[in-house]
Amino acid sequence: MSNVLTMAMPKGRIFEEAVQLLRKAGYNLPDEFEDSRKLIIEVPEEELRFILAKPMDVPTYVEHGVADVGVAGKDVMIEEERDVYEVLDLKISECYMAVAGLPGYQKKDINPKVASKYPNLAAHYFKKQGEQVEIIKLNGSIELAPLIGLADRIVDIVSSGQTLKENGLVELETIEPITSRFIVNPVSYRMKAERIDKMVERLFDVVEGG
Structure with a gap:
């Protein structure tokens, strides 16, 4: 059985912060690692393979x-x-999920619409709140929805809040904090337990400042 560990990583900010964590944990990743345009990057000296993908994938x-x-x-x-x-909670890329809309928004009794990249998350949240809403799935520029009348509110990730402010929106409700997590395939956990446990231990020591 190959001892190479394959790791899926999201492109963008999470990738950059996760690479820093791995380096701090003692993994020797090439200096040009973050600048590569490859979708699969081999690091044979560490017996690692990285797949770079969209976060949702x-x-x-x-x-x-x-x-x-x-x-x-x-x-x-x-x-x-x-x-x-x-x-493991890697405690990187901290942000939070929130409901936002135009200033002075008043809840509607009939057919309120909510736009989001996260239709399942949004549906679960409003169900818990006891509010029936129509969820509209969008893939980008969620802030547009209230501005053009497509939806009354949006559910999206908030980091600094600057994007909401620049588009004339305000946060209405905070849903929950968000960080990045280390995830494992159940079969791989059995087959490569020693390697995976070692990586988790090394990352845990860095995350917790040990």
């Missing part, structure tokens, strides 16, 4: 076993509901 790759482990935002984990183990 990372849990899918891990669930289906094409990646042994991965890094995914808690927002994606909630939305995708994939059959993977979530073993």
